Amino acid sequence: MMRNPRRGANLGLVLLASQIFQVGIDNIPPVTLATLGLNVYLFLFPAAPLMSACVSVQEAYWHRDWRRLLLSPFHHVDDWHLYYNMLSLIWKGKKLEQRLGGPWFAYLLGVFSLLTGLVYLLLEAGLAELTGDWSYGMQCAVGFSGVLFGLKVVNNHYNPGDVTHVLGFPVANRHACWVELVAIHIIAPGTSFVGHLAGILVGLLYTMGPLKKAMTTCAGLVAAGGFSQPASHFSSSGVSGRRNYPAYDSTYPPRGMSEEEQYQAALRASLNDRGGSAPSRPEYGFQIPPDPTSEEIRRRRLQRFAN
Known part of the structure; x- marks a missing residue:
């Protein structure tokens, strides 16, 4: 059924269309x-x-609703949540899809979308076990931001000499994800720290080898041909991916800007064109607090695990 947003709540969609x-x-x-x-x-x-649609240990594992792993990355809390995540996807996709090739990039997105949810569940379950606080199992997350963090790790790995600006400060790409992870949750504690951490870990599994090798093996078994490996020019030579951008209007965004600078320029341009301002919300995902009606279920589970 079609969503019925509140009146005036679609500015994020309008700005996203303008940006596209x-x-x-x-x-x-x-x-x-x-x-x-x-x-x-x-x-x-x-x-x-x-x-x-959101994913949590309680719903996915305890209640065996595994379809949430497929649904959660592609649903968003509101239009601003969607806008920021999709604007980030555009810039990361423009770099990585050209470098990897379309088929492998699609494969990467599918694997990252699924694995980020699985790693999120493992982290939340681990926190619950270590702390004895089973409310961690009820934290429900939704949005594409975990996948975006994974893509950022991959992009930064293949552009090690680049610099990302976090809160206006230049940070070397090799450290950017960790700095951004902490910074986002200082300025917006309602976001899913564990969900973003899960995306970073999935990205590291790929760039450090195990996941990439597994994906290459699986692709080779499924498809005989060029899909068995990412594009041959996908190397860790350290050459900046900026030289390989697809053609676009040279006036927008300016050439030679870093990915983060392009992102911020796009955001400012979209908002300035309309004299508007974005709500104080980061461009990444959200953690949905547990339903108050589930408190009784939580107490029962705590009691069960305490026995």
């Missing part, structure tokens, strides 16, 4: 554009209510 047309639909690689379209479609026509 400023970049140029033809300049957004096809897999990135399709992923963007899927996220927008599921925002307008959600496959499940938000509380039935």
